[in-house]
Amino acid sequence: MKSLWKKYKQNKLVQGILLLIYISITSLSLFMAQKSVTAFLLLLSSLLLLYFTNFKNLTKWLIAGIVLVFLLPFTASNGDAYQSYMEVATLVGIYISMALGLNIVVGMAGLLDLGFIAFFAVGAYTYGIFATVQASNFMPFGTFPLSGESFWLFILIGCFVAALFGILLGIPVLRVKGDYLAIVTLGFGEIIRIIFNNLDRPVNITNGAMGIPSVTPPRLFGIDFLYPSQFYYIVLVILLFTIFTVRRFEHSKIGRSWKAVRENEIAAQAMGVPLVRTKLMAFAIGASFSGMMGVVFAAKQAFVDPTSFTLLESITILVMVILGGMGSVPGVILGAAVMTILNLQVLTEVTSWLNQLNSTGAFSIPDALSPSKMQRLIFGLLLILFALYRPKGLLPAKNHVYNEKELQEGSAKENKGKQEVMPDHSQIEKAQEV
Amino acid sequence: MSILEVQNLTKKFGGITANQDVSMTVEKNSITAVIGPNGAGKTTYFNMITGVYQPTSGTILLNNEKLNGLKPHEVSKKGIARTFQNIRLFSEMSVLENVLVGMHTHIKAGLIGILFNLPAIRKEEKASEVKAYQLLEYVGLAPLLNEKACNLSYGAQRRLEIARALAAKPTVLLLDEPAAGMNPKETNELTQLIKKMRQEYNLTIILIEHDMKLVMEISEHIVVLDHGEKIAEGKPEHIRNNPKVIEAYLGSGAVQAG
Ligand SMILES: Nc1ncnc2c1ncn2[C@@H]1O[C@H](COP(=O)(O)OP(=O)(O)O)[C@@H](O)[C@H]1O
Numbered sequence: 255m256k257s258l259w260k261k262y263k264q265n266k267l268v269q270g271i272l273l274l275i276y277i278s279i280t281s282l283s284l285f286m287a288q289k290s291v292t293a294f295l296l297l298l299s300s301l302l303l304l305y306f307t308n309f310k311n312l313t314k315w316l317i318a319g320i321v322l323v324f325l326l327p328f329t330a331s332n333g334d335a336y337q338s339y340m341e342v343a344t345l346v347g348i349y350i351s352m353a354l355g356l357n358i359v360v361g362m363a364g365l366l367d368l369g370f371i372a373f374f375a376v377g378a379y380t381y382g383i384f385a386t387v388q389a390s391n392f393m394p395f396g397t398f399p400l401s402g403e404s405f406w407l408f409i410l411i412g413c414f415v416a417a418l419f420g421i422l423l424g425i426p427v428l429r430v431k432g433d434y435l436a437i438v439t440l441g442f443g444e445i446i447r448i449i450f451n452n453l454d455r456p457v458n459i460t461n462g463a464m465g466i467p468s469v470t471p472p473r474l475f476g477i478d479f480l481y482p483s484q485f486y487y488i489v490l491v492i493l494l495f496t497i498f499t500v501r502r503f504e505h506s507k508i509g510r511s512w513k514a515v516r517e518n519e520i521a522a523q524a525m526g527v528p529l530v531r532t533k534l535m536a537f538a539i540g541a542s543f544s545g546m547m548g549v550v551f552a553a554k555q556a557f558v559d560p561t562s563f564t565l566l567e568s569i570t571i572l573v574m575v576i577l578g579g580m581g582s583v584p585g586v587i588l589g590a591a592v593m594t595i596l597n598l599q600v601l602t603e604v605t606s607w608l609n610q611l612n613s614t615g616a617f618s619i620p621d622a623l624s625p626s627k628m629q630r631l632i633f634g635l636l637l638i639l640f641a642l643y644r645p646k647g648l649l650p651a652k653n654h655v656y657n658e659k660e661l662q663e664g665s666a667k668e669n670k671g672k673q674e675v676m677p678d679h680s681q682i683e684k685a686q687e688v
Numbered sequence: 689m690s691i692l693e694v695q696n697l698t699k700k701f702g703g704i705t706a707n708q709d710v711s712m713t714v715e716k717n718s719i720t721a722v723i724g725p726n727g728a729g730k731t732t733y734f735n736m737i738t739g740v741y742q743p744t745s746g747t748i749l750l751n752n753e754k755l756n757g758l759k760p761h762e763v764s765k766k767g768i769a770r771t772f773q774n775i776r777l778f779s780e781m782s783v784l785e786n787v788l789v790g791m792h793t794h795i796k797a798g799l800i801g802i803l804f805n806l807p808a809i810r811k812e813e814k815a816s817e818v819k820a821y822q823l824l825e826y827v828g829l830a831p832l833l834n835e836k837a838c839n840l841s842y843g844a845q846r847r848l849e850i851a852r853a854l855a856a857k858p859t860v861l862l863l864d865e866p867a868a869g870m871n872p873k874e875t876n877e878l879t880q881l882i883k884k885m886r887q888e889y890n891l892t893i894i895l896i897e898h899d900m901k902l903v904m905e906i907s908e909h910i911v912v913l914d915h916g917e918k919i920a921e922g923k924p925e926h927i928r929n930n931p932k933v934i935e936a937y938l939g940s941g942a943v944q945a946g
Pocket residue numbers: 701704705706724725726727728729730731732733
């Protein structure tokens with residue numbers, strides 16, 4: 255058995271064939287079945303299988319692209335549950351982006367932030383206010399709602415406004431550390447939500463607790479985006495952008511300075527890393543991912559109200575990061591996907607299954623104990639289990655492995671170059687003799 | 689020619705006076721040792737020079753430029769690098785990454801360049817990696833480049849701290865008890881490394897050290913602190929026989945034991 259596993263781990267061909275079989279079976283069953291969550295989830299998890307193959311990065315991205323862009327939407331489109339699957343997939347994408355943003359702040363820079371959902375709210379309200387008549391209450395010029403074409407611009411605006419809020423939050427907050435930072439950010443998250451909740455007087459900006467209804471849908475080439483199956487593609491593009499961005503930063507001067515600050519502030523500063531700037535950059539970049547997704551969320555729901563941005567949401571995203579593996583990009587992606595699916599699919603499925611049992615009278619369970627109401631309990635249990643048995647998460651963070659041979663050669667080459675520039679003494683002596 | 693000029697440096701922590709009017713002049717390309725019993729205020733002195741603490745009073749001049757009020761990262765940019773008594777590596781990061789962080793100031797890459805992975809940035813990054821690797825070769829840690837810093841032996845961690853400090857291309861290097869916890873063989877290697885470094889990187893080195901053999905062998909100038917005050921200063925042979933120093937260092941009555 256073990257040797258078989260070893261062979262599998264080394265043989266790319268076998269991996270490829272198995273992956274192909276797996277993807278074909280799951281997508282075929284998703285295509286044939288009228289409504290099978292299992293098939294849908296199994297097809298999604300083919301990406302995990304893909305992650306563990308030995309293929310080149312480019313190959314992996316290509317295969318993932320084919321599965322996500324064509325296979326998943328196409329095979330799901332055959333059943334009645336098409337839109338609900340796409341809704342789940344869209345939300346998974348939104349949460350992954352946010353978790354990746356929080357991962358920069360918490361995982362890489364080591365700043366515990368319990369109010370992260372605030373930046374999502376800022377993005378959502380930015381679009382929500384201007385894509386409805388709401389803005390005409392306080393804007394002296396312009397006609398509102400803005401057209402659906404403005405949505406694309408608003409993704410950028412949401413990104414910048416959230417980054418700005420990240421910096422505004424950062425400036426006062428960075429004087430405190432550790433537990434205090436957590437408390438202050440928690441307060442900030444709540445303050446933002448309460449402000450949005452109360453900003454209907456004296457000037458009605460956010461429409462308060464009533465929320466902002468009928469947000470204009472995005473529009474491209476005359477087509478309105480109304481269904482989850484359409485938003486899915488918007489989210490996919492932004493998600494791809496976030497993953498690439500995080501990857502770039504992670505292995506650069508900036509990512510290293512985040513980690514250095516996390517590991518030892520005093521040593522980082524002594525090495526020339528500016529503390530405040532580095533932390534603010536983490537806050538701003540992390541927040542910007544959330545801001546973009548906030549804009550998408552507002553457009554997708556066509557409705558924005560403060561109840562979407564509670565402390566529980568901030569905690570949920572934090573749990574995704576911790577579960578997946580703090581500082582680990584693949585880990586956080588997996589953590590966010592698992593948590594979102596657990597939340598949206600598994601818990602609701604189990605609930606409806608229990609309800610069925612209830613109605614047939616086979617089994618009775620009080621309403622208060624229905625699994626979808628025990629979300630917090632389940633998160634809590636998961637956290638405890640992970641803290642005990644897998645403190646570094648599902649896929650723990652790994653350091654970049656540098657190619658020793660390449661560096662050796664580079665070093666040797668440079669040394670040789672130096673010697674040629676500076677002739678050694680024997681040559682000088684010879685020259686003098688001549 | 690003097691490179692670093694410290695004038696009447698005083699540091700008070702509430703009621704404790706950790707440093708009282710300590711002055712010193714450091715010659716360019718020299719090795720200076722700061723010695724004294726535990727709690728004498730040596731580390732505090734380093735912390736003030738590197739901007740970790742602001743002095744209560746007094747002035748620090750590097751090449752006649754005032755360093756007072758600068759943040760630690762700004763002091764580092766001016767050309768002062770250091771190691772720490774209680775090792776402060778980035779423990780979860782790899783050995784090579786630790787050195788790369790040391791290069792922070794000299795890597796030009798900005799937000800946009802990194803985001804778009806511009807060719808110039810890629811080239812700079814590759815060149816930095818090679819330079820970092822060369823520094824590891826220099827201190828003898830090259831084969832451990834991908835190891836986590838916390839998995840290194842004690843002596844190796846101390847050498848990594850030196851490599852990381854060198855990466856910042858300093859003109860003045862402060863070493864806080866570099867030989868602490870090293871065995872005689874390691875201490876000997878370290879002594880050679882310090883001498884070599886001074887020569888090849890044209891460094892001015894100031895070190896805090898308890899190992900008197902090392903101190904006497906490599907330093908040209910010694911400053912002795914006791915209870916926050918400078919009690920003596922001078923050439924090694926001068927300090928070795930100074931009764932005040934012997935008493936402060938070994939405690940009264942311990943002279944015959946030493
Ligand atoms: N941050 C601080 N707060 C309060 N007291 C301190 C602080 N840092 C150092 N001290 C005190 O200053 C004195 C000198 O300490 P230190 O400079 O570490 O001595 P040394 O390095 O010579 O052993 C000690 O009494 C120490 O307790």
